[in-house]
Amino acid sequence: MPDNTMQTFNISNVIDEKLIALDLDVRTKEEMLNRLTDLFDEQGKLNDRDAFFKDVMWREGEGQTGIGMGVAIPHGKSAGVNKTSLAIGTSKNMLAWESLDDEPVNVVILFAVTEGDSDIIHLKLMQRVAMLLAHESFIDQLHAVKTPHEMLTLLESDPEDFDD
């Protein structure tokens, strides 16, 4: 890999501490998705908040985004997004969510992807997060995170480091 790619292939391209909200007092899926959408909006990642929210809810109707073990990965590929990003919210309360294991969730990772993102780095980082989520030991650690900084450090891990 050329040096400039090495420098930019860093999770900070798609998420920072301002896009992480821990221990939210929310009660429903819609409330959580609204809070995370607000984070994107406040950080200038959206050019049309309503369009993005609508696209996320449309995707929710297309099939389960709960992946089991208390985690959901809603996502919107939307013209309302101007910079491909991630936001993560954890909830004090378990939230009803359509999930592969039919259980509620308390960790929500929202993916916002621009229409026709041609930035390979962004999409590769999204992929890497998805690959991390395939490992149960990663999910255990996700539930144990106490600070936004810890969350970023965890997201920096390499999927190869998890062998379960």
Add this chain to the structure above:
Amino acid sequence: MKLVAVCACTSGIAHTYMAKEKLRKAAESLGHEIHIETQGTIGVEDELTPVQIAEADAVILAVDIHVEKGRFKGKRVMEVPTSLVLKASKQIIQKVEESLKA
């Protein structure tokens, strides 16, 4: 055994790659060789080569959308939704093992 697989989900953002990782882990833990092509927002990656396909004992299609199947003609193909791979990747590989024994 030797396996090839294609993963492709509806939006091509997350499930495709989770399914890839689950399949890879499951196949390796059961002692099989697997090559996995992904078709997502980023485009096609790790495209299966004609040799990989020719040598494969079976094909797993973990797909929620239409993918071109002509290149797998004459092969044993198992098609499942990505959600099933996320839930039961080992069982899918075991099912392929059984079907090859039968």
